[in-house]
Amino acid sequence: MRRLLWQALRRPVTLPRPAASESALAELAESVDLAAKRRLGRSLSIRQVDAGSCNGCELEIHALNNAVYDLERYGVRFVASPRHADVLLVTGPVTTAMREALERTWTATPEPKWVVAAGDCAAGGGLFADSYAVAGGVADVVPVDLHIGGCPPTPTQLLRGLLALLEATPDNVRTRK
């Protein structure tokens, strides 16, 4: 039986690498610092923060770790603490109850750091923007370097945005433009 299970994995299930998102590269042009890129090399550690999402974004972020998208092959991985992170990947409209937790997580993340706001809610509150319980989009609370749209963004959309972050140096953003 064990052999049978391994056989199921023998055929590659992993999708080929998608291209980095052009719109993300353009948005990153101003915020990515060349010196920071030199220090980080080609790896990123991500701390995910749910600041008020419906959990749809989390499901798709989870999917990045499955064998089909296999995020770790690009040197990108999720870490358990903001202290270990280069990137905060934030979802949801930021609720008033999560605002302080998000600010504290951002403060706990060492420089250099980037914030990626994932999902339509994270961009400006989405459908929840007018609520008494919502502080707004992620950029209303912490500085955002990159938005990845979608409700929720698909794993491929997320991957294209994160790859853009890996590839974006001021030089290559300029040449692509």
Added chain:
Amino acid sequence: MTGGHTLRGTMVPHHRPWPRQVLDRYDQPALPAFLAASDAELFDLWADAGVVHAALRDPASGAFAVASVPCPKGRFASIAAVRPGAIRLERAIRDLFGYEPVGSADARPWLDHGRWPQAAPLGGEPGGERMEQASETPDGPPPYPFLPVEGDGLHQIPVGPVHAGIIEPGHFRFHASGETVVRLEARLGYVHRGIEGLLAGTDLARAARLIGRVSGDSTVAYAYAFARAAEAATGTEPPPRAVWLRALMAEMERLANHLGDIGAICNDAAFALMHAHTGILRERMLQAAEAAFGHRLMMDRIVPGGTAGDLDAAGIQAIRDAAAEIGKRFPGLVRLYDQTASLQDRTVSTGIVRPDYVALYAAGGFVGRASGRSFDARRDAPYPPYDRLRFDVPVRRDGDVNARVWIRIREVEQSLQLIEQILAGLPRGQHRTELGPSSGEGVGLVEGFRGDVMVWLRIGADQRVERCRPRDPSWFQWPLLETAIEGNIVADFPLCNKSFNCSYAGHDL
């Protein structure tokens, strides 16, 4: 309702499909008295202008009813002493509407963390500014007193709201003696987005989109329950094809979530191979959903009056292929789970939920069914097309992590069979009809992957939502997680928590 005990009141017209009666004003303490003397199950408790509604079910006859209790001077008689599942619901009513549950077991706020610009935001009191003492002080929001624990050598472990994994926010306060958990208390409300407030006054199309985002993993179940509530309120009959397509989406959602959960539970028991395999199968189902319905989670695909789109031959084939692959691979994974001693060592006898607790809280889903409560809305509050489909509702009584895994395993098998039946019997015809113009009140109760999702809705004459109340099954599951972990070691908490997989967003609203 139950033999010998009755509630006296005035029947409300245009409330479908269950009857609703407004209890006589002088009869106000009648509800707790009635509940104390009967075994009626509490399905929800929520507030409306000047009134509190209780959705009840008689387990003997299976009949549902809504009892509405007037709240003169913003007070109503607490029922938490006889139905402990009501404790948090009553705290939420106090937070949102300002109505005081008289004789309440717990005076602490629940959804309100003291950070909203106004207290009781849905209470409708004009100029309801937050009172001074409750508002945020220069030192931050008011402190939240956790329940005390006394004894030698006890220590506290605070966890959250930001956790170590990719998970929704919530706070868990453990009191432990060495490694053994003496008490766990959850504090939720971090994901409160004010959905009930946003729903009031909005049109049905926007309301459907909001409802589809109460809890993203159950977006189909919520849209399904909302559509049924809207159709009940307006007396609309959805076309047969739409009815079958909805059930198809619901089973695909159940399948994807169960596959994800089975793997995630094993992963928390340090058995990543299962997680890798189920992750691939889950992904196959989501890709089929995208091919068939144009969205991986099938968000916004069920609408009042039918479905947003139709299903073509290519979509049917995509679902058939994915289901066939899962059907082929899954039995091997079940054997792997069953025959891996290191895995069983972690799941068997861990995190037991007592059957009497499950009955008292009327806990639904795999949490209830793993501890002996055999309720499944598809069978016990039947709605089409499930009244024409064959399926079993698996039940166990051992109530541990292992039992909750097995309920999911059996439900995956049932969902695969249901998908086959639905694709074979899918009627032809249109997939959407216009809603009737009438106004009224309606309830939709559907079985989501996590348990029964209920939506109560009142539509005004202008076809706008006057009041809408979505209720997540997690309300009656979260409190039982606290009982399940007691006496277990701290390291088994992730395993217990994952085996429940309660919704934060759905509960917090």
